[in-house]
Amino acid sequence: MESNVNKSGKPTIALAMGDPAGISAELTAKAIALPEVPGAARLVVIGDRRVFDEGARVAQVPTDFDVIHDGDRVPAGDRVAFMDLAHTDPGRSSAVSRASPAVVRRWRITAARSAS
Numbered sequence: 358m359e360s361n362v363n364k365s366g367k368p369t370i371a372l373a374m375g376d377p378a379g380i381s382a383e384l385t386a387k388a389i390a391l392p393e394v395p396g397a398a399r400l401v402v403i404g405d406r407r408v409f410d411e412g413a414r415v416a417q418v419p420t421d422f423d424v425i426h427d428g429d430r431v432p433a434g435d436r437v438a439f440m441d442l443a444h445t446d447p448g449r450s451s452a453v454s455r456a457s458p459a460v461v462r463r464w465r466i467t468a469a470r471s472a473s
Contacts, residue, residue: 367397367398367399368398368399369398369399369400369401369431370398370399370400370401371401371402371403372385372388372389372400372401372402372403373402373403373404374402374403374404374405374408374409377404377405377408380412381412382404382408382409382411382412382413382415383412383413383415383416384412384416385402385404385409385412386409386412386413386416386418386420387416387418389402389422389437390413390416390418390419394437395435395436395437396435399431399435399438400437400438401425401431401437401438401439401440402422402437402438402439402440403440403442404439404440404441404442405441405442405443405444406424406439406441406443407443409439421436421437422436422437422438422439423436423437423438423439424438424439424441425438425439425440425441426440426441427440427442
């Protein structure tokens with residue numbers, strides 16, 4: 358059985374951003390800007406980077422993370438990783454997008470391998 362705990366002993370947690378037309382990007386940006394987050398877990402945010410960047414701008418918080426794409430290994434270390442799905446058109450406020458189950462499954466496998 359594969360573990361979601363990496364070599365540092367911290368759990369790896371995936372945070373999927375919610376509805377791109379809602380406030381999830383701002384809430385996600387605020388959450389990962391909290392100073393205690395890197396010390397508590399290895400966090401991987403999943404979503405569209407363009408939507409996230411706009412949420413961070415509105416929330417007035419800095420963005421400091423490693424960008425990864427589908428199939429990439431999660432980088433080692435304490436920095437937040439952001440899996441950029443680039444799947445939402447930020448110009449269309451009515452767009453509702455979700456990561457496909459296949460993408461999420463592949464990410465789980467990649468994250469589990471990276472944790473060992």
